[in-house]
Amino acid sequence: MTMLAGRWSQASEKARDRGLGRAVGAYVFSLMLLATVEWVSNPERALLLHGTDIQLAFGGLVLTGLLAWLAPRPRSFGGHSVAAPAAPASPLPVSDTAQASVAVMPLESLSRGEDDALLAQGFAAEITRALSGVPDLRIVPFAQSAPLAGQPAAAIAKALNARYILSGTFQRSPGRVRIIVRLTDAQSGTEAWVASYEHDLDDLFKVQREVAEAIAVETGSQYLNIVSEDLCRQPPQGLSAWSLTHKALTFWTVSYTAEASADAIGWLEQALKLEPDNAMAHVLLAFVLNQRVVNSFADDPLGENGRALAEVDAALRLAPRDATVMEYAALVWLNCGFRKRSLHTARRVVAIAPFNMVAWGYVGCNLVWGGSPEEIEEGLAILHRLLDEAPNHPSVPFWHYFLAVGYTEAGRYEPAQEHAHTAVGFHPGFCLGWVALANAQGALGDTAAAAESSARARAANPRFDLEGFRQYLTAISREWPETARRQTIGLVRAGLLAPGQDQAGEPR
16 A cells, blocks of 8 residues: 555656646636636537537547656756757867868957948958968968858858857057957867957058968967867877877977877877878978987987988978978978078978968078078077067977077077077976087086086986987088087086097187
């Protein structure tokens, strides 16, 4: 009896939860109201007077109860029933094409007048043009993005197969313009970055170009940071060749260690299994292999450098005019001693892609590495300009390192020390940065600081050896032997290296 009562109680509770009583009550109330109205207006034809009416009414009552019982149970929150959530919108595009895509929307004019609205439109079109010069980034044509102005970022991204939306506002005052732009990650709905630009309006077309180029540089820098951080969080399993290739670049931008370089090689080899003709994967594999040699991570330096040069050749056969492929080829050639070929290639890249900040850095590095006094000054100017124009670029630590090298080549050890110190501040595990710092400190006579920096270099990479480093420099600078002496002069003065054949006396 108790079990029967319990089952009846459960059934009653379930009926209440499903609103069975309310549904039946509403049906009976409606039926009686209808019968009463019919009785008053037409007594001879009133409802529920005949057996057929009663059978139909009873059948409707059963059907109402059955529908109420079978209907989905409404969820409650805080004692109030709430409707089931709407089905989630279709996921935003995450294809390789979308991952590397930016759609520029028309700028919203905050000024009055049709002229200002047209100016805002012109600025947006110029920004689109400038962004098209950023390597490895697909820019949606402005004619396709403009008609979607005002729509939510998710809808724009889905329609244009893009991930990032660049939008903003335009405001003009007498003789001055202000533009605020924001980059939205449509996949997450978050604002990736926002920046404001103000400029005197002395020459409209000049201002449009300069502001658009500044936005293009910053967008390219932020895009590299965003993609790097995004791919750092993703496990390599199931990634496409594009994602694996760009994930490998996190070795360069995030963790400059032997372990990270080994991971990067594994991801690039996996990408090449998926796409054997992927030129970017080939040249990045060459880059990482060569960096292992440069940083004393390699078990077989000659073999890994030989493989790196072969991968460069493979990449250039597949994509001989690709700016990104050429930029990494240029660095590999420089680190293997082919400076002239490297400089020529890096200059070609910046002529093709003027907003390729990485390639500009390699131009600067080439010029200061064994260059004439005029070339060193040109290289230093380029590197300082990069720091001024792209302070958020992931290459900043390495531009500081190149500046340390350049100032050392020029015999200016105080700025060399400053920039080397900044480089290792960004990348404490950057062994070569510590060596450049130790060399500058030794050249300035600070023996204790040089010894400490040298110890930090060995702590970052226990396999690093100063004599091996000097031999490597000598090998790759055979056409300009003074470079190897200059880049180790402070190490000799601090007693960290024995004098070389031309350093038996006081270093020159």
